[in-house]
Amino acid sequence: MTSPDKPEKEIKFEPPDQNAYICKQIDLFQTFLCNRDEQREKLSNAIPLWDCLPLYSVSRQWAHKMRKEGNFPQLLIRDSLYKGSKIRIEIQPARILENGVVTEYYPGANEELIEAALRKIATIQNHGYYDESTPRYGVNFSIYQLRKELKNRGHARSYQEIVLSLRILARSSIEITANNNKTKIYDVSNYFSRLSSVSRFDIEEDPHARWYVEFHPLITKALKAIDYRQFNYELMMSHDTQLTRWLHKYLIAKFTYAGRGQKFEIRYSTIKRDSGLLESFGNHRKAMQYVRKALTELADKGILEPKLLSIDGQENLIPFEEAKILGERGQTEDVIYTLYPAGKFSSESKQANANLNRLLEK
Incomplete structure (x- = not known):
């Protein structure tokens, strides 16, 4: 047993090996067809299947209204269609403890913007990584860097708002079932399969701490299969x-x-x-x-x-x-x-x- 006078040994997060930042999959994902660096800044990659699903359909305002009316759903079910396959998704909300009260959150517009910004940061050298052995695809960043990216795109968020959205994405579960005439595909995971922070200080006092997010397995599969398309990220983020x-x-x-x-x-x-x-x-x-x-x-x-x-x-x-x-x-x-x-x-x-x-x- 651990002595009451000594704290338990801290569980140390092991960052990805450096090779994960320079592998072929990452090199291809960070390659864009453009003439100038300023054009490259405007580009990111769209993931066709993932980006077409109804993943972020509950606004904070609507959720608040449903809570007041006592109609907040324990499970959100959405049906979709993609390339002839019928897709059903079931989303479980994140349960977050705030000031002694547990509040349930479904991923909404804030979380959509956070994920889009992180995917953009993942196209920057030494930020996106891919580990074939797992496999896993993720990004390392600081909250300061993420806040700056969002502000530059017209979506300024506070430190606390960003950390809350990260926790919602890491704790919300999405179950995906796809059916066509030949096969049935089933996948269940959190929106972010991992969220970790490495800091010498308390995370609320260190906006420059390195954070690590590992994206949903469908995004990882798309990276491996080169099932993504470059697009005008700057323009997409500018919409009202x-x-x-x-x-x-x-x-x-x-x-x-x-x-x-x-x-x-x-x-x-x-x-x-x-x-x-x-x-x-x-x-x-x-x-x-x-x-x-x-x-x-x-x-x-x-x-x-x-x-x-x-x-x-x-x-x-x-x-x-x-x-x-x-x-x-x-x-x-x-x-x-x-x-x-x-x-x-x-x-x-x-x-x-x-x-x-x-x-x-x-």
């Missing part, structure tokens, strides 16, 4: 709403053939199902307004190309086309949105295709 960011990432994953004259169709029902971000709206009308607002922002940011259409004899420039699907009583049951890529998005998509082909050849 969470739905705009999700739609941007969805187009990156699905609209890989974007070019002049090409179009992309997506239904309101698909956005509602796959994003999970419209559940808090009381009716379809408000939710559809939110979708229109997000699509309009994509056009304003140079991702979608507005179209000149004649409406009631007058020429109007519209950011997207929409065709309503009406029910028997004339109510709108669904909407088909037709989107056209702007030159900027088309160019970035072609560049991402070229970079992916280059990586696969290595």
Whole structure:
């Protein structure tokens, strides 16, 4: 037994071996097709499957409202569809002890931004690492560095807010079941499979302490299989709403053939199902307004190309086309949105295709 006069021996976290920072998988993940360093600063990698799932669909405001009403769900279930496979995810909230009270948190917009920023930091030399023996893929960083990255992208957060989000990601569990005609895939893990801090001081007093995050196994698998695409991270982080960011990432994953004259169709029902971000709206009308607002922002940011259409004899420039699907009583049951890529998005998509082909050849 340990003597009461002597503290228990501290459990020391062993950082990854240096070879994990210079392996082929990391070298490829940190390689982008661009002409200048300033362009490279704007780029990161999207993970198609992971980024299209409804992972961060519960806002703090909605969660607070559900707690007050006594409707806070013990388990969050979302259904999605990806490349013909039906995907069901079950999310268990993180239980965090704060001031003697246990509060449950589902990962939301704050945690989405934290993960995106960490994936960006992982593209910096000597920050991202990959260990083939486990396998595990992660990043080392300081809270100061992460705060600076978020602030530079317009999402300033306090030290305490960032640490809370890290703990939520490390303690929230996500169970993923995917079914197609041939196989069934099952995976359960926390959003971050590991969260560790190495410091000589108390972590609240050392913003420069080194932290280590290991990403979800699906992200690790994508790294190994080179199932990722470079994209304009700076632009994605600049969007005003969470739905705009999700739609941007969805187009990156699905609209890989974007070019002049090409179009992309997506239904309101698909956005509602796959994003999970419209559940808090009381009716379809408000939710559809939110979708229109997000699509309009994509056009304003140079991702979608507005179209000149004649409406009631007058020429109007519209950011997207929409065709309503009406029910028997004339109510709108669904909407088909037709989107056209702007030159900027088309160019970035072609560049991402070229970079992916280059990586696969290595």
